Amino acid sequence: MTAADWNSPLHALRGHLDVPANKARTRHAAIEVAPVPALLRLPLSLYGRRRAEPCVSVGQHVQRGDIVARGAAALDAAVHATTSGSIRAVAEAPLPCIELEADGDDAAADPEPLPDWRERSRPELLTRLAEAGLTGLGGAGFPSAAKLAAAAGIELLIINAAECEPMLTADERLLTERAGEVMDGISILAHLTSARQVVIAIEDDKPEAIAAVRAALEDHPFRLAVIPRRYPSGSERQLVQILTGREIRSGRLPVDLGILCHNAASARAVSRAVIHGEALTERIVTVTGAALLRPGNLSVRLGTPVGDLLTARGLDQTRLAGIRLGGPLTGRTVTDLREPVGKTHAGLLAAGLEELAPAGTELPCIRCGACAEVCPASLLPQELHRQARAADLDALMALNLQDCIECGACAWVCPSRIPLVEDYRLGKAALAAEAARQAAAEHARMRHERRQRRLEEERRATESAREARLSRVDAALARAKAARHDRQPGS
Ligand code: SF4
Ligand code: SF4
Incomplete structure (x- = not known):
C-alpha cells in the first residue's frame, strides 16, 4: 500500500457471479482510431423516455462539434454533429436520429477551451458540460451537468474504473494510455462537487492501468482503491457498498449519502470539454468477439453504424452467434446493423457461441x-x-x-x-x-x-x-323617488 491508496477496509458483495473475464483478446491492444463512416446516425433519445429536438434543417451543412439537437431542460446534454457534412434526414428508424452524410473533410468547429476553469463559476462550468453533450459514458447515460448540479459539497467522489464486465477493456486502455487526461477531468469534478475525498476504484486484474494511475496520482491528492475482480463490482450501488460498506436503500441515490459516482471515461470527457473546449463526438469502444478477425479498442465517432464498424474489423459470419452493443451480460442484442454506436456503448461484440449466456x-x-x-x-x-x-x-x-x-x-x-x-x-x-x-x-x-x-x-x-349593479339601480331609484317626493307641493 502507498500513501495514495484507499485506507478504508473493503467490503464483500452480497451476491456475485464468477464468470471468466475473457479480456485477453483486447487487453493489450492500443487505442486505434476507427474510420469515419459515410453516413452517421446521431441518436435523439435522451435519458429516460425523453428525446432531443433537432435544431438543424435537412440539407444544412455542419461541422464536427456543431449542436444539431437539444433537450427541453437547461442541463440536458446537447447532441452534436460528429463529423462535417450535410444533414440528410430526421429519421425514426432504426431509432429516432438525425442522419448526417459525411463530406470527408472532417472539419471541426473552433474549440472554446477554458484553461482557467478554476476561476469560472459553477453554473458556467455546468452549462459548458451540457453544451458539450456530456452524459455518463458507463451506465444509464444520465446528463452529467444535471447529476453534478445535485451534488455540491459531497463527502466522497468515486471514480468508477472497475470495468467488471467480461470482454470489455475500453476503460482499462484509456487509463493505461491517457491517465493524465482522466486525472484532469477528476480535478474538475472534485472542484465542481467540493468533494472531501476522491477515490479511483479499479479491479485488481488490470496491472498496467493500475501502474499508470499510480504514476499519475503523484501530482494529485486522490486515492486509489484496487478492488477484487468480482462481477458486478462496477455497478454504482455495489461499488459504494464495496468501498464504504454503506447500502443505498430502495428509491435512494448515492448522493443521498453524500456520495457521487462518475465513470473514468466520463471524467476524461469532462477534461476534453472544459480544458480543450471539445464537444463529445467520439468514445472508446472495445470491438471484440470470436467472430471478429481484428478485435481492438477503437476511438469511434458517435453515430457510426454497428455494421460499418464490424465490417472494418473483419466480421466472420461463420463464427457469429450474436451481435451485442455493450458487454456480454449487460449489453443488448443488435438486430439491425444500421444501429449507431451511442454515448453509453463501451463495447460491441461479434460473439461466438461460447461468449454469450447459454442460449436455447x-x-x-x-x-x-x-x-x-x-x-x-x-x-x-x-x-x-x-x-x-x-x-x-x-x-x-x-x-x-x-x-x-x-x-x-x-x-x-x-x-x-x-x-x-x-x-x-x-x-x-x-x-x-x-x-x-x-x-x-x-x-x-x-x-x-x-x-x-x-x-x-x-x-x-x-x-x-350583478348584485352591485342592482344595488346601484335600487339606490338610484330610491334617490329618484326621494327627489320626486321633495318636489311635490306641500312636501
Ligand atoms: S439482473 Fe437484476 S434480478 Fe438479475 S441478478 Fe442482476 S440485479 Fe438481480
Ligand atoms: S430456473 Fe432460472 S428463474 Fe427459475 S429459480 Fe432457477 S435460475 Fe431462477
Whole structure:
C-alpha cells in the first residue's frame, strides 16, 4: 500500500457471479482510431423516455462539434454533429436520429477551451458540460451537468474504473494510455462537487492501468482503491457498498449519502470539454468477439453504424452467434446493423457461441434458486420473472423491480435459459408507462380542478357584479323617488 491508496477496509458483495473475464483478446491492444463512416446516425433519445429536438434543417451543412439537437431542460446534454457534412434526414428508424452524410473533410468547429476553469463559476462550468453533450459514458447515460448540479459539497467522489464486465477493456486502455487526461477531468469534478475525498476504484486484474494511475496520482491528492475482480463490482450501488460498506436503500441515490459516482471515461470527457473546449463526438469502444478477425479498442465517432464498424474489423459470419452493443451480460442484442454506436456503448461484440449466456429453448422455471444466489441486489429474480410475465405491476413494485441493476447474473446462471433481464426491462417499461399515465391523469385532474375553480370564481364575480349593479339601480331609484317626493307641493 502507498500513501495514495484507499485506507478504508473493503467490503464483500452480497451476491456475485464468477464468470471468466475473457479480456485477453483486447487487453493489450492500443487505442486505434476507427474510420469515419459515410453516413452517421446521431441518436435523439435522451435519458429516460425523453428525446432531443433537432435544431438543424435537412440539407444544412455542419461541422464536427456543431449542436444539431437539444433537450427541453437547461442541463440536458446537447447532441452534436460528429463529423462535417450535410444533414440528410430526421429519421425514426432504426431509432429516432438525425442522419448526417459525411463530406470527408472532417472539419471541426473552433474549440472554446477554458484553461482557467478554476476561476469560472459553477453554473458556467455546468452549462459548458451540457453544451458539450456530456452524459455518463458507463451506465444509464444520465446528463452529467444535471447529476453534478445535485451534488455540491459531497463527502466522497468515486471514480468508477472497475470495468467488471467480461470482454470489455475500453476503460482499462484509456487509463493505461491517457491517465493524465482522466486525472484532469477528476480535478474538475472534485472542484465542481467540493468533494472531501476522491477515490479511483479499479479491479485488481488490470496491472498496467493500475501502474499508470499510480504514476499519475503523484501530482494529485486522490486515492486509489484496487478492488477484487468480482462481477458486478462496477455497478454504482455495489461499488459504494464495496468501498464504504454503506447500502443505498430502495428509491435512494448515492448522493443521498453524500456520495457521487462518475465513470473514468466520463471524467476524461469532462477534461476534453472544459480544458480543450471539445464537444463529445467520439468514445472508446472495445470491438471484440470470436467472430471478429481484428478485435481492438477503437476511438469511434458517435453515430457510426454497428455494421460499418464490424465490417472494418473483419466480421466472420461463420463464427457469429450474436451481435451485442455493450458487454456480454449487460449489453443488448443488435438486430439491425444500421444501429449507431451511442454515448453509453463501451463495447460491441461479434460473439461466438461460447461468449454469450447459454442460449436455447426456454424451459419453465424449476425454482432452483440459482438466480437469487447470485443477485447482488438481494432481489428474488424468479418471482420478478413470474410477475413480469403476468404484467402484475403492483407485485413488481412490491418486489422492488426498480432496484434491479440489469447485471444479467441471474440469466447467466439460469438452467432453464429464461431471458430474465428482457422480462425485467419490459416490466420496467410497463412501470414507467404506468407512472407516465398516472402523471398525465393527475395533470388532467389538476387542470380540471383549476378550470372548475376559475369558473366558480368567474360565476361569483359575475354574481357580485350583478348584485352591485342592482344595488346601484335600487339606490338610484330610491334617490329618484326621494327627489320626486321633495318636489311635490306641500312636501
Ligand atoms: S435460475 Fe432460472 S430456473 Fe432457477 S429459480 Fe431462477 S428463474 Fe427459475
Ligand atoms: S439482473 Fe437484476 S434480478 Fe438479475 S441478478 Fe442482476 S440485479 Fe438481480
